[in-house]
Amino acid sequence: xxxxxxxxxxxxxxxxxxxxxxxxxxxxxxxxxxxxxxxxxxxxxxxxxxxxxxxxxxxxxxxxxxxxxxxxxxxxxxxxxxxxxxxxxxxxxxxxxxxxxxxxxxxxxxxxxxxxxxxxxxxxxxxxxxxxxxxxxxxxxxxxxxxx
Numbered sequence: 001x002x003x004x005x006x007x008x009x010x011x012x013x014x015x016x017x018x019x020x021x022x023x024x025x026x027x028x029x030x031x032x033x034x035x036x037x038x039x040x041x042x043x044x045x046x047x048x049x050x051x052x053x054x055x056x057x058x059x060x061x062x063x064x065x066x067x068x069x070x071x072x073x074x075x076x077x078x079x080x081x082x083x084x085x086x087x088x089x090x091x092x093x094x095x096x097x098x099x100x101x102x103x104x105x106x107x108x109x110x111x112x113x114x115x116x117x118x119x120x121x122x123x124x125x126x127x128x129x130x131x132x133x134x135x136x137x138x139x140x141x142x143x144x145x146x147x148x
Contacts, residue, residue, distance in 0.1 A: 050080045051107040054138030059145035
């Protein structure tokens with residue numbers, strides 16, 4: 001009886017391995033055909049960049065509320081400073097703080113420099129106007145958000 005049980009378990013295990021191998025081979029063979037036909041264009045699924053510069057979501061929501069009320073931000077008040085939040089911020093910075101680049105929502109050095117000029121004048125930023133969003137820039141940005 002013991003030998004019969006061992007034989008049965010061995011055959012069952014071998015059959016399971018064989019079936020699993022065939023299933024995996026079938027999936028691997030089918031994968032290239034599925035990958036060759038993209039379902040959606042890459043632009044449709046590309047996520048928007050979120051750059052909160054050290055702010056938590058509550059602080060970022062405060063910034064978004066101001067941007068929505070005065071600078072053309074039309075997105076959700078979700079605490080995620082994405083492309084549309086930064087476009088609105090760039091509109092403000094262009095108007096008042098010598099931002100001279102495209103309104104593209106990208107937080108590049110020119111956006112950071114204009115932000116640094118604003119924060120140097122009003123929010124205790126003491127660093128260089130260098131376009132680098134380091135710890136001093138982030139601390140001043142938090143002070144700005146908390147003042148709203």
